[in-house]
Amino acid sequence: MIRSQQLIERIQKNVGVPWQSQRSDGFSDGILVGSGDTTVTGIVTTFTPTLEVLRKAVDSGKNAVICREAPSYSRGERAPAFWRNGPAPSKDLLDNDAVWRAKQEFISRNNLVIIRLVDNWDARKTDGQLRGLSRALGWDSSHVAPGSGEDAYDPRNVYFRLPTTSLSSFAEGIRKKLNVHGVRVIGKPEAKVSKVALTHGLLLVADAERILREPDLDVVITGDAVEWEAGPYFQDLVTAGGAKGLVLLGDEASEEPGSGEMAEWLKGFVTEVPIEWMPAGEPFWTLPQAG
Amino acid sequence: MEEMKLSRRRFCQVTGSGLVMAPLLMRSQNHSSSSLTAREVVARIKEKVGVPWRTPTADEFKIGDPDAPITGITTTFMSTLDLLQRSIAAGNNFVITHEPTFWSAADVVSDVRYDPLYNHKVNFLEKNKMVVWRFHDHWHAHRPDGIFAGWNKIMGWENYASPAANPFSHEYVILETSLEELARDMQTRLKTRSMRLVGDPKLRVTKLAHAGHYIQQCMQALPNVDVLIVFECREWEAAEYMRDAIASGQKKALIQLPHEGGEEAGMEECARWLRTFVTEVPIGFIPSGDPFWMPA
Structure with missing residues (x-):
């Protein structure tokens, strides 16, 4: 008992x-x-x-x-x-x-x-939220992780390299894999994407700035973004050519x-x-x- | 606009570069036929808005020289970089925006001044001698609230405001319809691409209320209506509340719009209002647009 x-x-x-x-x-x-x-x-x-x-x-x-x-x-x-x-x-x-x-x-x-x-x-040393989401997406083997074992899903290891595709088919694939409806995307649908950052919950501008220090990053995926903060930050980033887009899964889904x-x-x-x-x-x- | 593209490589190189000077109040030269300045426009707004000017307020100049002659005025929901480019292409260098320019409620520049994207946006604004002024608090404080006046017009709900409530109520009694039909009509009228819904699509609905952005407003409004409409509300507030309302047997629904979808029409209303007392320069409403699209 x-x-x-x-x-x-x-x-x-x-x-x-x-x-x-x-x-x-x-x-x-x-x-x-x-x-x-x-x-x-x-x-x-x-x-x-x-x-x-x-x-x-x-x-x-x-x-x-x-x-x-x-x-x-x-x-x-x-x-x-x-x-x-x-x-x-x-x-x-x-x-x-x-x-x-x-x-x-x-x-x-x-x-x-x-x-x-x-x-x-x-x-905890392992980001269970990140690992769960990565596995739900079937991305374990695409994880760009400097460590292994318990260190692989260190909260900083958010980067994944996937086969190049358009942002629209990339987002569609995620939506179907997670079986959700309300996936929202910022970026040009035809943009080619390969290297992505996977996060969860509510993305703040300071988080985005840190994640974006990684070279060659195309897209950031997260749960939600404040629509006067990280939302327009990514709109501007896409306009300026600094990244291809942002994918919002929804809080629950992420x-x-x-x-x-x-x-x-x-x-x-x-x-x-x-x-x-x-x-x-x-x-x-x-x-x-x-x- | 090709030279404005910030490549990924360039983006990384600029990271951590030197101090970005605060760009406010830099004198610019302009040779437009009118000598009207942004500061003069704002002075007229303060005189006409009908409520005492508050301090502190978000409604301030965010960048540019308020004392330089302006070429034209753009009103919009959000002064995104894309919107700024379209405004200049339309010949308007003064932007009146409802929401922030530098990605925080108070446009706190100190948080982003070393960010290359900030640098990039400031360079674009300065190169084009633009002035940005925010019109949020006092446009909402205007009676009727300018944002909701715009909403009523675009939805065709001017005559549907609930008679039981106060004259500036945000509750409505519309002709009975289904949730799904209502949502489709709203999607079309607002040109929104990212509406999200909670509730039975076939639910018959007639009483609606705007419930702002927060759970308190949702709780206060729900007992009187069939449908709550929120313009951006955190998922763990409105959506979860509505889900439980329905699970506990209430016949209710939620329409969650992007923040822009709910408020952009209010800045078209702002352009109409400005034209009644600013006649020297062209005034155009340019939507910043739904930031999102949804994948297939």
């Missing part, structure tokens, strides 16, 4: 980096909703604990959900400005919100424990395979209960494009 607090302690022992439990901003890693005394019946990893994922977790007999995003549609009261989100909803607004109330009732009725594991997971990596990692030291990756799936659908 393992209780939720023991699960956290087990993760702390195995994460391989000094545990950061208190952030000066946003949410901390650990239990966001639920009790540390809950007996864990099974573990689900997912990008974001949607009501649908929580229902599937309960249906499969699992009550601990480990995620990157918080359940209440915000990255917290003290979220750093670089997340470019608005203020968290006030307690009054949240408490009276029918959507959150329904979710909260479902969580407590089913004795669920929602656990955040982001900062410590990301601080981060979800990392939750699969996390499930495999957890199985290495949590053996008492079943562990399953349950992708939240892309939230969006899209219309066919005119022209």
